[in-house]
Amino acid sequence: MYSIEPVPLPHAGPSDIFLWRVDFVFDASLDNAAFVPLSDEERTRAGNFRRHEDALRFASVRVALREQLARYLGIAAHAVRFTSDANRRPHLADSNALDFNVSHAGAYGLIAMSPERRVGVDIEHHSDKFDWRSIAALTLDPSEAAWIERLDVEQQLAAFYDAWVAKEALVKTTGVGITRGLQHLTVLPRDSVEVMLRNQIPEDMNEIAARWIAAPEGYSACVAWSTKTFAR
Incomplete structure (x- = not known):
């Protein structure tokens, strides 16, 4: 069965x-x-x-x-x-x-x-037909887009998806998310499994952390959580 x-x-x-x-x-x-x-x-x-x-x-x-x-x-x-x-x-x-x-x-x-x-999680499948630049303004801080552009072409798509899953997991953890949009979270450049919120941290992300996790080839994934535990 x-x-x-x-x-x-x-x-x-x-x-x-x-x-x-x-x-x-x-x-x-x-x-x-x-x-x-x-x-x-x-x-x-x-x-x-x-x-x-x-x-x-x-x-x-x-x-x-x-x-x-x-x-x-x-x-x-x-x-x-x-x-x-x-x-x-x-x-x-x-x-x-x-x-x-x-x-x-x-x-x-x-x-x-x-x-x-509270927890949040996201996984995305890398699509070779997807033009990450078409939604960069909606999903990336300008500094992130510039950083991706400096990568080798074969690395750019994976870097974009790393940013996407991290931001989605963080926003899903809050339950509300930032009202200004994903482009106002800055998580790139990535230098470890720890997601570092760079630049100014939005107020609703002050008590949220995240880690990229191992994903099957051709995928990116991230888990996020509130650093403050539930009051019992």
Whole structure:
């Protein structure tokens, strides 16, 4: 029987952050028993995707998320209930015991979870057909764009995606994100796995940290978290 077993991933962040990779099997059917934990609303959402691959990405990550949350909470996967806050960020409906975040792109998904702090995660697939300069003004600080331009051509795309995933993970951790746009976060140049916020740090990023994580070839990924833990 087909099953969805996420792969635990090592990372350089706090030990209370749990991170998994979900590997997609695109010839799987949504009628498979592995997708039984999905709610009716989730099945409807999956069915609204035009492409089977997109439906499978959503459904696979949601099942894997349900399974991990259920193990921590000590309940059945189908019993996990979700709701969303005013900014449409999902969270548990019946408990504040855990924060979580997900991302998916190409053949992989990521899940981050912590009982101690807010988390954010992002993964992106490098597309050779993508012109990073077409959205540089919306995603990069001018100094970052200039730094990328000085790299060898074959390194430029990976550097752009490194910046993109770091900024997305940071913004997803806040739950609100910076209102001025991603271009007002500066994370390049990159000189280690630690994401260094350079120049002036936006107020809503003062208590957020991040690390780039190992990703399959042709992908970039990052996990972020609040340095301040939950008040209990």
